[in-house]
Amino acid sequence: MGQRPVWKAAGVRWTAGWLVLVLWSAGLAQTAVQPRAIPALPPQQQVQPAPEVSAAQQAFSEVAAQLLGEYGGLSAVDRQALIREYQGRLDAVCQAQGPRCAADTAYPVIEAQLTALGDPHTFLQWPDEYQEFLSSALGGDRVQYGVKLADLDGERRLVTEVIPGSAAAQAGLRRGDVLLTLNGVAYTYRALTDAREASQAVRLGVDRQGQRLSVSLQAARTSAAELPRLSWVGERGRTALIRIPTFLAGGRVAVAVHRQVAWAQARGADGVVVDLRGNAGGSLLECDLAASAFVPRFERVSQSADGPQQMVVQGGQRRDDAQLIGAVPAPQLWRGPLAVLVDQSSASCAEFFAYEVQRAGVGQVVGEATAGVGNTATRVYAVTGGAGLQMTVLHYAKPGGVAYPVRVQPDLTVQSGEAFLRALAQGRDLTLEAGLQALRSQPRHGLASTDAAVGE
Incomplete structure (x- = not known):
């Protein structure tokens, strides 16, 4: 049986990963081979049954197939040569067990292979991590x-x-x-x-x-689902604080954000602070639709193994190559003072959100430089034995070819080291205080509005 190695990387490895998760159909990628009928051969042409394949080999082969067919990241490593090398390592560790070689025997080999790929967004989720990810993504308990x-x-x-x-x-x-x-x-x-x-x-x-x-x-x-939540802060409690802990919440994040912007408008909020600290990413669709409550319109070009695709987000809708992909039922657009709080754990989709706000000039980003995985999207595939493969399938640029930044640099820097933590223990949130100060420096252009128009 394979022994799970101790994770030794600096910082925290989030269970859901640092990811922008591209969700297909039911919400998660499931690797499956559809059976097809094979006509029977005449007796003289009957062939011997194929040798039994171990669970370890099945798991390794599934990962190899996705690396060759679906990988859309920035690694320049020769993936075919990489697979050949690590197939040899798997053969060596499974030699004594043969077809009884368990799936988790392959997991350390797969992890080493993905490390050698050199893409920090692509890694193996062990079964407990994968199950926790599923709970977060689909809203389980x-x-x-x-x-x-x-x-x-x-x-x-x-x-x-x-x-x-x-x-x-x-x-x-x-x-x-x-x-x-x-x-x-x-x-x-x-x-x-x-x-x-x-x-x-x-x-x-x-x-x-x-x-x-x-x-x-x-x-x-x-x-396990953590939905956005609205509270009131600042002088006289008139500033709306929208905390978005994750963009993984079973498809309910964007709707909640737009609803909370509507509530802020109804109460006459003098500004909005969006808190993305510790948000490690999630569904790209949820992120885009949530950001559309603050950014009137933004575009990007995604590059995958299948080629480029144009995305346009506006008015609570997203279109990919002019096809409607998703929408919120009652879209809002906040037009007043806005601050977005980030830290070094704000990653992937949270970085996209902050970047679009910053680039559009509709608000200020406050806090620390973000995690540094803000230019790709990943998909999660099931792997034999209960594990999951998180793999980069897309990378992004703006129309015209300008690449998305790896990380977002704040407009106003606030460090979250020991001084920040000790202040928090005394009831002060220094980053939030800076965000409220940033609101006061912005002109009040107007209030939120319902905005259902979509640009073509």
């Missing part, structure tokens, strides 16, 4: 606390986000809380995750801006 944590004083203990409706939300945890103890002893993140896996309730000692609290928490099975 999983056992979770519903809280996101950042490192502070050597442990992941600072609450940066609480998912509405989750166990953490019901327990009363808030953004900025610091976890100090767990069941009466010094808190460790490992102890917290062990309790979740064992379905055990824990009692947390929490510091909330100098006040000591005790919170009871137990993981619960709740929706």
Whole structure:
């Protein structure tokens, strides 16, 4: 059986990857071979049955077929030579097992092959990662606390986000809380995750801006989908804050964003802040349609193994080569002051969103330089044994050939290091404060409007 290697790359490897996910039909790419009828041969022409193929070989062959037929990234590596080399490595590790060689024996070989490809957007998702990805993409359930944590004083203990409706939300945890103890002893993140896996309730000692609290928490099975949410901030609470944690939410992100822009308009918001911090990407269609609530029109050219394709996004609709691909039912267009918050974990589709706002000049981007995967799109394929292959299938340019930037540089830089985290523990969000300041420097051109027109 293959042993899963420890991930050693710097930073965080998001389960859903750094991705812009191109969703076909039902939402995910499934590799399948359709059977076809084969006429029977006369007895004298009967052939011997093909040798039994191991699950390891099946998994490797599936990945190889996608690399040769569908890869649309920027790697210049000879993929045929790469497959031949790693086929030899698979043969060596499966030699003793023959047709009984398990799929997960192939996974380390496939990982090494994809690393050698030199495209950080293309990698293998092991079965647990793939299942978590499916839950996020399709809106399934999983056992979770519903809280996101950042490192502070050597442990992941600072609450940066609480998912509405989750166990953490019901327990009363808030953004900025610091976890100090767990069941009466010094808190460790490992102890917290062990309790979740064992379905055990824990009692947390929490510091909330100098006040000591005790919170009871137990993981619960709740929706993995994280939808955009609207809150009110700023002076007199008149600025709309639209938090978009992901563009993976079962096809409901863009509709929610347009609805929240309508709500902001109805309440007379004096500005909108869109928070894309920590957003690792998702569905390109959801991202484009959401961005159309703020950018009147934008275009791009995608380049895949099948050739170029022209995309036009306007008025809550996207057309690819003039064909309607998707639309929101009640499109809005915000015309007032706008700020988009990003950090070094804002990746792929989140980078597209921020770039389109910045390029159109309809708002300011505030925060840190983004992750640096803002010029490609990936598709996820099922692999034998329960794994998934995330692979680059497209790269992008503007009409005229200007390539999309690898990362987005903010108009106003705010670092999110230790000083930011300690300020958050004291109830201050320095990036949000800078975003609100950016709004005050922008002219008030008008309010949101319903805008259903689509350019051809």
